[in-house]
Amino acid sequence: MTSRPTPRADALDALPVRDAVPALLRALEDRGVAVLCAPPGTGKTTLVPLALAGAVGPSGRPPRRVLVAEPRRIAARAAARRMAWLLGEEAVGGRVGFTVRGERRVGRETVVEVVTTGVLLQRLQRDPELAGIDAVVLDECHERHLDADTAAAFLLDVRATLRPDLWLIAASATTDAEGWARLLGHGGQGGGPAPVVSAEGVSHPVEVVWAPPERPVRPPHGTRVDPALLDHVAAVVRRALREREGDVLCFLPGVGEIARVAGLLGAAGAEVLQVHGRAPAAAQDAVLAGAAGPAARRRVVLATSVAESSLTVPGVRVVVDCGLAREPRMDHARGLSALTTVRASRAAARQRAGRAGREAPGTVYRCWPEAEDARLPRFPSPEIAVADLTAFALQAACWGDPDASGLALLDPPPGGAMTAAREVLTAIGAVDGSRRPTDRGTRMARLGLHPRLARALLDGAREVGARRAAEAVALLSEEPPREYGDDLAAAWRTARRGTDAYSARWRQEARRLESAVSAISASRPSAHPAHAPGSTTPPGATPSGGAPAVAGDPAPASQPGPAESGGGRGARGGFGDDAVVGLVAALAFPERVARRRGERSYLMASGTGAELGEGSRLRDAPWLAVAVADRPVSAASARVRLAAVVDEETARTAASALYQRGEEVRWSGGDVVARRVERLGAVELAARPLGAPDPLLVRSALRDGLREEGLKLLRWSPEAVALRQRLAFLRREMGDPWPDVSDPALLADLDAWLGPELDRARRRADLERVDAGQALARLLPWATGDAVRLDELAPERVRVPSGSRVRVDYGQEQPVLAVKVQELFGWQETPRIAGGRVPLLVHLLSPAGRPAAVTADLASFWREGYRSVRAELRGRYPKHPWPEDPATAEPTRRTNARR
Known part of the structure; x- marks a missing residue:
């Protein structure tokens, strides 16, 4: 029998975290959960898992199998190699192994396995009990990656319902220790926050x-x-x-x-x-x-x-x-x-x-x-x-908690992001009307891909075969280097013949995906595990509801087509690279199929504009499937980084859920436009004039036009303008029941005053003939009886001592009465309106109609201001009366001499 290698005692003893291991073990034996805070370099990632497994430290403790979850593949591989080295082993795969996407090195003797958090989630979905695992370490939890937060929530659910014996440790160098302690305490035994164990590092300055x-x-x-x-x-x-x-x-x-x-x-x-x-x-x-x-x-x-x-x-x-x-x-x-x-x-x-x-x-x-x-x-x-929550929403649905309301999370998912995620999942057939995963959704979750890419792989495999679909999806799962260009089909050809690091990773991922889709399609998976924590599905039952009809999924989700199972050519098997990669990209991102609308300019089905870069080889394509795009700050359109040429048929097929056909009546280009339209989301496919549009739709379009262009669309005669100003004055000075006639108020309640006119109107010209004054009169407080007091409270004209009826200007902050000086002789009191609340502002005019003085107190003007006005104007206008005592003079509109 071969003896085991000797651990490197000197290296192990030099790791400061060793002093914290006894306290950590006691905390786990007492509560089953703990938070480990240890500075960088103390050994929390390497010594602690080995100690938990019993691979190092005092003998006599029962051996345990430990999973260590790292946020990145590079960290998982490095941690496994370091632990193997500490045990004196030459290579990974003995007592220490690792599993990352596309690579697994684990042996029969493995007691510590390092995985990425994504791999851990996949394992939890397949086996919620984590059979054979005694402890899980979530390393670097301070980074707050979504997979790590989700894994922590699932593990706490497992501890609460299936495996109270499972140890769970959240480890980090810099973290919100109190927050994690409260969270882990949610699933701990005994209640209260989880114990926090700290390790002092031998920190070099x-x-x-x-x-x-x-x-x-x-x-x-x-x-x-x-x-x-x-x-x-x-x-x-x-x-x-x-x-x-x-x-x-x-x-x-x-x-x-x-x-x-x-x-x-x-x-x-x-x-x-x-x-x-x-x-x-x-x-x-x-x-x-x-x-x-x-x-x-x-x-x-x-x-x-x-x-x-x-x-x-x-x-x-x-x-x-x-x-x-x-x-x-x-x-x-x-x-x-x-x-x-x-x-x-x-x-x-x-x-x-x-x-x-x-x-x-x-x-x-x-x-x-x-x-x-x-x-x-x-x-x-x-x-x-901050991130896209589509994959998280599918994970939660497959776990049995579609709303994620029962998951123990440090931060709840934003409601808007979850709503958007569920809309995507529904559109691709991953969840049913009750938000439960369909068989199709369960298959998607097991592919280890974003749900969009999983949809493209499953449906694309049926159409073009598993291998070609897998190769195209592998291009989408990791964006090719910029030097590959923005043409997805050209990038595919470059990757095939390439010898760089990206090409190697692409081939490995394509092989993984081909195997995965073939394996999943070979045997129909069970529905959401009945024994999973949080599930409301009884044991042995299948969640109700099938996959809704989605583009590229003509067969029922439970019956994979021949191409999906890895063999045969699909309906498009004979198509070239451009058609294949275009179909797959469109299946993954149906709302990003885009139609050309100008040089290098496209409109996506989502309604977002898209621009190609200078020199793009895609610039003449009538349709694109945009795979990668971003929107620079302050830019109106998205910038296309990677796209494939498609035809209209492919766009219609992939984005069939966005297809709409119907009557469209809207305000466009300054008038009502009525058409029968076919659309793919925001992209217009065909349109023809509509002869007899629905009157309700026309009325709605007219309202939109008024809100867009304003009340200037109506005919505003001088009388209408004056009425509006008088009503605005009364509203300002007296409030209710006088109506608010500001633009926002009138536009907010068009039906109340403009309803009959809107019923009769069919186009802009009809609005331009509407007498706004007559329409405004409907807003007068007739019901309360106050409408009859309009002329009393805000008179249109005021009779002055000369007998003239002078119009009041309500267009100013204070109403203005502009009248010649001679017409007001003998008038001592300034007239007041609004029930005596507001004095008129009197503009005293010269015989030529030019302002000579302004006053709201006539008595004071006659006493103090008239003398200077008389001195200035009597020489200029000698034919007009300029009495020394205006209080006793007779008002007149005429001159002194009558010839």
């Missing part, structure tokens, strides 16, 4: 050097980062190489930024390496293995946030942090999901800085001003609050 750009840089928007910032980051890396010893780890938001900075560092005198999720596994392993020998060149490792957690990059003594990160965002109104560049959180900045002090004292260069540091968000945004 890390000096902070603030290195902001000398000149302002533009803030990031979308995925764009100001090149000036990247130039500055490259300069800081060179500075760090001059000023400090050891290797440099530089954090950047994405692959594009890494490539640019790598190009700028070509002559830096160091080996430049790249670590990101798309890098080949061999390249990632080389970075994590460290420099080969003491004479090796210094290294500069350019990394995304994958290097923040769970990974130790040997030799690093310096970190350069650009201060940016990428987070998912969902534009539900436009159906576009994309990554966006944001400021890194303080928690992420601490994690990044800690990489410099893992092995010795180090330095972090932060490329932002120290004054801005306190304004950074405390933690990253929880993915559940």
